[in-house]
Every structure is written in structure tokens, then in C-alpha cells.
Amino acid sequence: MMKIALAKGRLLDPSIKLFESLGYDLRGARDSRKLVIDDAAHGARFLIAKPMDVPIYVEYGAADAGIVGQDALREGSVNVYEPLVLDYGHCRLVVAGKPEYQNAEWRLLAGLRVATKYPRVTRQYFTARGLSSEIIEVYGSVELAPMVGLADLIVDVVDTGRTLRENGLVELDEIFKSQAAFIVNRAAHTLRVDEIRGLIEKIDGTRTNADERG
Numbered sequence: 001m002m003k004i005a006l007a008k009g010r011l012l013d014p015s016i017k018l019f020e021s022l023g024y025d026l027r028g029a030r031d032s033r034k035l036v037i038d039d040a041a042h043g044a045r046f047l048i049a050k051p052m053d054v055p056i057y058v059e060y061g062a063a064d065a066g067i068v069g070q071d072a073l074r075e076g077s078v079n080v081y082e083p084l085v086l087d088y089g090h091c092r093l094v095v096a097g098k099p100e101y102q103n104a105e106w107r108l109l110a111g112l113r114v115a116t117k118y119p120r121v122t123r124q125y126f127t128a129r130g131l132s133s134e135i136i137e138v139y140g141s142v143e144l145a146p147m148v149g150l151a152d153l154i155v156d157v158v159d160t161g162r163t164l165r166e167n168g169l170v171e172l173d174e175i176f177k178s179q180a181a182f183i184v185n186r187a188a189h190t191l192r193v194d195e196i197r198g199l200i201e202k203i204d205g206t207r208t209n210a211d212e213r214g
């Protein structure tokens with residue numbers, strides 16, 4: 001069986017639709033308690049995992065392939081093959097804070113506390129600017145941290161920017177853009193080359209068709 005890890009959350013529904021459009025049977029995948037969905041007819045097993053865990057499953061070969069956001073890939077710093085970027089899950093990883101920081105010089109941000117679910121990327125970003133920030137790892141509702149005095153700044157993903165606005169925060173800088181990516185375990189890519197290549201071509205074909213439809 002080919003094991004494919006799919007990230008939960010925003011990417012799950014479009015990922016299910018992508019495989020359904022290729023004829024796979026993923027009934028049950030939208031049931032939040034079900035973590036494994038088998039499609040025996042296609043020889044596929046889908047694993048539903050937390051986004052940050054998908055790169056790890058694929059790197060260690062617990063899954064042969066997966067779909068996850070590039071934000072989780074960058075944070076995880078894993079050694080996987082990344083043959084395809086997909087046309088959904090667009091977002092941006094940004095530094096945000098209270099409006100008073102909007103036009104502050106960078107050096108004045110030294111020593112500030114930064115709350116994030118992305119400690120590794122955040123550390124790289126601030127270190128590259130010579131800023132010794134204290135990074136506080138939180139697991140959700142990052143936008144809450146400045147409101148309660150836990151942190152001065154946050155690093156988080158934004159889509160429309162609505163969550164930032166509603167919590168009185170403004171974007172200070174963009175770190176990178178992200179979208180969904182199809183990733184493959186390096187060994188599986190070599191050992192199951194035909195199967196993997198076939199799947200990559202099929203997924204790529206759905207993109208081409210969508211492009212042609214305009």
C-alpha cells in the first residue's frame with residue numbers, strides 16, 4: 001500500500017477533493033476522529049495528521065508521500081523530496097505587533113518577546129537581523145499573546161489578515177509566502193519510482209486541467 005499523509009486543518013478539505021478528483025475513495029476522511037482511511041482498490045492508505053507532523057512522517061518513511069503547507073516544511077527543516085507545489089493553502093508567514101511598532105526601527109525591536117508556533121523560522125529571522133529576541137513557543141491563538149502581555153510581537157501565518165485586524169495587530173514584515181506542497185520520502189521516491197511518478201503526473205494533471213479551464 002502507498003501511505004499518504006494529509007495535513008489536518010485548512011488543507012484537509014482541498015486535499016481530499018484533489019484525491020477524490022483522481023478517483024480515490026476518501027469517504028470517512030472528513031470524520032475528525034478517523035486517522036486512517038484505506039482505499040484498497042487503489043492500494044492507498046491515507047493518514048490524517050497534524051500539519052507539523054506530516055513532514056516528519058514522510059521523512060521517516062511512516063508515509064511514502066504527503067500534502068502539507070510549505071510553512072510546516074520550512075519550520076520542520078526535513079529532508080524530503082518536494083516535487084510539486086499545489087494551487088491551494090496560500091498564506092504568508094509574517095511578523096506582527098501592536099500599531100506602535102509599525103514604523104519602529106528594527107534595532108528598537110531588540111530584546112522584545114516574540115510568540116509563535118514557528119520557533120525555528122522565527123529564530124533564524126531575528127538572528128539574521130542581529131536581534132536577540134526572546135522566542136516563546138505557543139501552540140495556538142498566537143494573536144492573543146500581545147493582548148495579555150505575554151509577548152510584544154508575534155510570528156504567524158495570515159491569509160486575509162482579518163484575525164490580525166480583529167485583535168488590534170498590524171503586519172510589520174513578511175517572512176515568506178506559503179502554499180500546499182506534495183512531498184515524497186526520498187527512499188520511496190527511488191524504490192517505488194513508477195508508482196510515485198504516476199501519482200505526481202496525475203496530481204500535476206489536475207492542475208493543468210484547472211489551468212486550461214481558466
Ligand code: AMP
Nearest residue numbers: 010089090091157158159160161162163
Ligand atoms: P486570516 O484571518 O484569514 O488572516 O487567517 C489567519 C488565521 O488563520 C491565523 O490564526 C492562522 O493561524 C490561520 N491560517 C491562515 N492561513 C492558514 C493556512 N494556510 N494554514 C493554516 N492556518 C492558516
